[in-house]
Amino acid sequence: MLSYFSGIWRDRYILQSLVKTDLNLKYKKSILGVAWSVLTPLGLVVIIGTVYSIIFGMKPEDFIPGLFAGLNPWIFLSSSADGGTLSFIGAEGYLKQTNVNAQIFPVRGVLVNFTNLLYSIIAFFIIYFFLKPGAFSLNMLAVIPGLIILLIFAIAISNIGAVVNLNIRDFQPLQSLIFQGLFYATPIIFPARILKEKGFDYLYKINPFYYMIEIIKTPLLGEEIPSLNIYMTAIIISLISLFLSILMVMREKKKIAFKL
Template identity: 30%
Template structure:
């Protein structure tokens, strides 16, 4: 409770860090904030060409099938990658003033979350343009986004703290997130995977049910199977508890390691 109170007391600093990250992310570039929308669109174009033209996934309207899953996945993977180096990147700030160190990885996840929210503007526009349309199931989106947010935040707290002591982690994480994406049904429907590993993909990988839920709501226009999300909710709770405990334990040595 004391930690939560302290975090609340520094809420303005958290807001300032999030605003700073959003403003400086594309500072100096010609297109600036438009890269928030261009990045997912470029990845959408590459994967669409790869799986629709070259490898021929055989899925109707594959572009939207991919887009509705790619945007939330980019939030998750970018949060982990940026979060891993966040404490190292804030070394000057940490050495100068006191503040709850946990604010740094939280600000990273929050800024990437807002970036995802902005990207959904393009998603909704694309749904209308392609004729998929909007639907009542979208009312469940805030719940789904909250589940993914806390799952990502818990893991980010862990990797941001561990990376201070084991600095190869951020490079290893780059490889792991790539592998993680391919074992998550982002680029393909779950039934395209061999039956022998479908259960593993769903039951061992918490992000699978999240991505499937996004696709159910936005692409298939139906409410997701809540039962499949229960494991992810549990994983989000566990990752938050472990993340806070690990970060709280390791932050005591940040000053010496930095």
């Protein structure tokens, strides 16, 4: 455990440089640049929100903010998981030709996606201010600890994806399929109360992604703060996931270059 974090600290400047390079390359020669980090979730929100607000019989100005607040952390988690599966493979040159610590590469993709998440949250606040300026409150500050917990969980699933895909190269498409299913099983498009009213609340209570979305979505809307139970569950899930993922990475560390 200690060697995992000490390795990241030793190569922190390399990690910082890689993240900066990834962000620059992503938006190189792009007319809109970082605006795509905002336009992508916003476009999905407008399309999905317009349709589902009609289905659920809700006003778009009431439905769309909740959807936007939930979709942002979901995109971050799914992108981090997807990027994690390719993190070791994409760093083959570094891992075979240098002595850089392998554990920085799953973290690299997560930090890039986390930067995009922050841009999207800023955009959310701007749009939400025009839709519901009266909803802004100190409750929104609760999103800060939520982002820390979310970041830890994202690093964990990125680590796990990196190790599993290193050994089973078919894992990436399988993971994408799993995440597609989880998207519709997690209360993002629809409120959790709908499942609860129908007696299927256990479907989201056993879903770890529900707690990760909830600690971001609820504070962003400014109406209330998630319960202590939700925060504690999210913290426990994140820490256990991180611990297991670190064990997986460190166990494979010396073999990674030979498996690429």
